[in-house]
Amino acid sequence: MTILVTGGAGYIGSHAVQRLLRDGHRVVSLDNFFRGHARAMGLLGAKFPGKLESVVGDVTNRECVLEAIRTFGVTTVMHFAAHAYVGESVEQPLVYYHNNVTGLVSVLWACDQAGAGGKRVTRFVFSSSCSTYGQPPAGMIPVREDCPQAPVSPYGRTKLIGEQILRDYAESKRMAGTEFACTFLRYFNVCGCDRSGVLGEDHTPETHLIPVVLQAAMGQRPHVGLFGTDYPTPDGTCVRDYVHVEDLVDAHVRAMSTANAADVRAYNVGIGKGYSVRQIVDTVRAVTGREIKVVEQPRRAGDPPEVFNDPTKIKRELGWNPQVTDIREMIASAWKWFEANPRGYGA
Numbered sequence: 001m002t003i004l005v006t007g008g009a010g011y012i013g014s015h016a017v018q019r020l021l022r023d024g025h026r027v028v029s030l031d032n033f034f035r036g037h038a039r040a041m042g043l044l045g046a047k048f049p050g051k052l053e054s055v056v057g058d059v060t061n062r063e064c065v066l067e068a069i070r071t072f073g074v075t076t077v078m079h080f081a082a083h084a085y086v087g088e089s090v091e092q093p094l095v096y097y098h099n100n101v102t103g104l105v106s107v108l109w110a111c112d113q114a115g116a117g118g119k120r121v122t123r124f125v126f127s128s129s130c131s132t133y134g135q136p137p138a139g140m141i142p143v144r145e146d147c148p149q150a151p152v153s154p155y156g157r158t159k160l161i162g163e164q165i166l167r168d169y170a171e172s173k174r175m176a177g178t179e180f181a182c183t184f185l186r187y188f189n190v191c192g193c194d195r196s197g198v199l200g201e202d203h204t205p206e207t208h209l210i211p212v213v214l215q216a217a218m219g220q221r222p223h224v225g226l227f228g229t230d231y232p233t234p235d236g237t238c239v240r241d242y243v244h245v246e247d248l249v250d251a252h253v254r255a256m257s258t259a260n261a262a263d264v265r266a267y268n269v270g271i272g273k274g275y276s277v278r279q280i281v282d283t284v285r286a287v288t289g290r291e292i293k294v295v296e297q298p299r300r301a302g303d304p305p306e307v308f309n310d311p312t313k314i315k316r317e318l319g320w321n322p323q324v325t326d327i328r329e330m331i332a333s334a335w336k337w338f339e340a341n342p343r344g345y346g347a
Contacts, residue, residue, distance in 0.1 A: 002026040003256075004074040004121075006059050006107060007081030009036025011201045012127070012245060014044065015194055016078055019249045021048040028072045030065065031081070032058040035203065037345040043198055059103035065110035069121065074114070076123040078252055079107055082158070085207060086131065089155035100158035101165070108169050115178070123259045124182040125252050126166055130268065131156035132186060135304045142310035145186075145266050152302060159186075167264055174262040181259035188241040188270030188309050190248055192330040193337040200337035201245075202344030210242075210331060213281055214338045217290040224292055226277060228299030233306055237277035241270035241308035244324035244333065254318040267318065270309025275327045287331050288339075 003020055007013040008029025013036065020027045021044065029041060033056065041054040053072055057064035059081045068074065082100045083089065089096040104126075111121040134150040136143050151157045166182045173180035191210045193200045201211055215221045229236040251269045259265075275283075285292055314320045324330055 001076060002028065002072050002074050003076045003078060004028045004030060004069060004072075005078045005080065006030050007036060007079075008054070009033060009038065009041050010080060011203065012190060012248060013078075013080040014040040014199050015245045016080065016249045016252055017052065018044055018194065018199060019246070019253060021051050023253065026051060026053075026072070028053045028055060028068055028074060030055045030057050030059065030068055032056065037202060039345040040199055047198065060099065060106050062106040062109045065107050066113050069110050069114040070118055073119045075119055075121055076125075076256055077107065077111065077121055078125045078127075078256070079104065080127045082127065084155065086153045086155045087207075089153050089158070093154040096154045096158050100155075101161050104162045104165060108165070120178070122179045122181065123256055124166065124180070125255050126162060126182060126184045128163055128184040128186045128266070129156065129159045130186050130188050130270070130307070130309070132160040132163070135302065136307060141306060142272060142308050143268060144310045145268055145313055163266070170262060170264045179261050181261060181263040182265075183255035183259060183263070184266040185248075185251055185255060186266065186268045187248060188243055188268070188307070190245050191242045192244040192246070192324065192333040195246065195333045195336075197336055197340060200341055200344065201334065202341075202346075209277065209280055210284070210334055211338070213284045213292060214288070214331075214335060216292045217284055217288045218338065218342060220342075222293065223295045224281060226281075226294050226296045228303065229296050231299075231305040233276055235276050235278045238303055239274035239276045239306040239308065241272070241274050242327060242330060243270050243322060244330050247271075247322040247324055250323075251314065251318065251320050254320050258318055265317070267314040268309045268311065269314060270311060271322045271325050272309055272311040273325075274306060274308035279327065280331070283327050283331050284335075287328060287335050
């Protein structure tokens with residue numbers, strides 16, 4: 001099977017590329033390296049010689065996507081390529097709608113055109129987000145897939161629009177009698193790094209909590225801000241569901257391998273329990289053996305006290321069972337890479 005991974009040089013995308021290569025697939029990574037890392041592709045290319053095709057290109061360039069699909073005979077797409085900063089999406093909504101929505105339409109157009117004269121793309125796994133739920137009512141936590149989707153940021157809306165576009169496209173294929181199965185995976189908080197130590201997490205700017213705290217432990221930040229310490233949670237700080245990146249990738253592989261005909265499916269991906277901000281900081285201290293200065297600050301507008309997933313559906317239907325559920329193990333996998341690569345992929 002030949003699989004196109006858009007955003008294949010990014011944090012999650014690169015981990016997906018590695019898993020697919022390990023499983024024996026031929027992989028085509030498409031990334032413009034705006035936020036992805038060429039070094040990640042170099043490392044994987046060296047580890048799996050002759051198995052990875054790294055195409056430098058932008059998903060909004062539909063001719064580029066079409067050429068990649070046709071040239072390599074792609075039959076499955078994992079679509080990760082997207083801008084993913086909530087705050088930035090509020091400041092630059094048009095950039096987000098262009099990249100995330102136009103980019104998806106471009107990829108689907110290329111799939112459509114390639115199928116007219118060659119191999120068809122019959123399976124599509126879409127990187128969605130729990131941001132599509134917005135701020136779930138307290139009575140709907142843990143969050144199930146039937147929770148109302150009411151995103152509160154342009155980023156979340158681009159993901160919801162993406163789901164709607166894929167539903168419409170899949171329905172058009174069903175009516176035409178053409179096989180096309182798609183799956184939406186709505187991630188909760190993705191964390192950790194490849195436990196073999198090859199791949200890591202390197203964002204600019206870095207906004208994810210665990211890398212931020214690790215950077216503070218390494219002296220790259222003066223402190224960690226605790227935004228709100230008076231929430232109705234056990235220690236007063238926000239609680240979130242963290243899923244290890246390798247478990248998230250496993251969900252993608254299971255979604256790909258179990259898709260049938262005209263399936264359109266949606267699954268939340270989270271372990272089903274939450275950890276607080278203070279627990280994260282304390283665990284980083286324990287894992288690294290380093291002190292971390294914490295500065296308590298006011299709540300951020302719109303932060304719900306507690307959000308975590310109900311994994312019943314994905315476990316039942318895909319047989320997905322996260323292998324890393326202890327936050328210490330998640331953080332230790334990240335620390336292993338951060339300690340070895342203090343400058344990220346620039347090291």
